[in-house]
Amino acid sequence: DAKTTQPPSMDCAEGRAANLPCNHSTISGNEYVYWYRQIHSQGPQYIIHGLKNNETNEMASLIITEDRKSSTLILPHATLRDTAVYYCIVRVAYGQTGANNLFFGTGTRLTVIP
Amino acid sequence: EAQVTQNPRYLITVTGKKLTVTCSQNMNHEYMSWYRQDPGLGLRQIYYSMNVEVTDKGDVPEGYKVSRKEKRNFPLILESPSPNQTSLYFCASSLRSGATNTEAFFGQGTRLTVV
Numbered sequence: 001d002a003k004t005t006q007p008p009s010m011d012c013a014e015g016r017a018a019n020l021p022c023n024h025s026t027i028s029g030n031e032y033v034y035w036y037r038q039i040h041s042q043g044p045q046y047i048i049h050g051l052k053n054n055e056t057n058e059m060a061s062l063i064i065t066e067d068r069k070s071s072t073l074i075l076p077h078a079t080l081r082d083t084a085v086y087y088c089i090v091r092v093a094y095g096q097t098g099a100n101n102l103f104f105g106t107g108t109r110l111t112v113i114p
Numbered sequence: 115e116a117q118v119t120q121n122p123r124y125l126i127t128v129t130g131k132k133l134t135v136t137c138s139q140n141m142n143h144e145y146m147s148w149y150r151q152d153p154g155l156g157l158r159q160i161y162y163s164m165n166v167e168v169t170d171k172g173d174v175p176e177g178y179k180v181s182r183k184e185k186r187n188f189p190l191i192l193e194s195p196s197p198n199q200t201s202l203y204f205c206a207s208s209l210r211s212g213a214t215n216t217e218a219f220f221g222q223g224t225r226l227t228v229v
Contacts, residue, residue, distance in 0.1 A: 043206075
């Protein structure tokens with residue numbers, strides 16, 4: 001699975017959009033970009049995933065560059081409850097390989113400031 | 115409500131005393147796995163199971179056992195716990211499928227301390 005690079009920490013004002021970048025320059029054609037978050041030692045929570053098109057759901061938007069070497073997770077109106085560590089993971093579709101191992105790395109610690 | 119339930123949430127035990135951490139999911143998922151999380155090391159996979167009676171080692175299996183006798187349950191067994199197994203443990207499950215519906219659901223974690 002391709003490695004990812006994320007900034008270790010970011011701050012965002014409450015109510016503003018939080019834009020979390022992720023570099024994955026070695027991504028392969030069949031690898032997806034997944035985002036999870038972990039709120040203070042709770043179990044990681046799935047946010048969104050995509051292959052090459054931009055995706056949006058009730059939690060966030062995912063913007064993937066045309067060359068697929070980087071992506072941005074957007075939380076449109078950050079709240080204090082969005083303070084968490086955000087993980088960008090690149091791998092083949094979860095469920096298509098035996099191990100289903102999600103390599104979480106160290107992620108980005110997002111702090112939403114009142 | 116779809117969920118993955120781990121028990122216990124917190125456990126303090128002594129070296130060498132066998133223990134089991136239970137994990138149960140109510141989503142009829144085929145895949146289940148165990149992770150441990152340690153400061154600076156992220157989450158590392160211990161064991162996984164693709165279906166009933168099918169289990170395999172992850173990245174850090176030493177000192178652990180698992181079983182998958184029923185689809186919904188995937189207990190983690192520490193036959194002789196040691197202090198280096200002090201960690202935060204997570205169980206996860208997911209459907210076996212293609213590109214859609216491929217999220218993993220995680221339990222709330224079990225914080226284990228071995229003294």
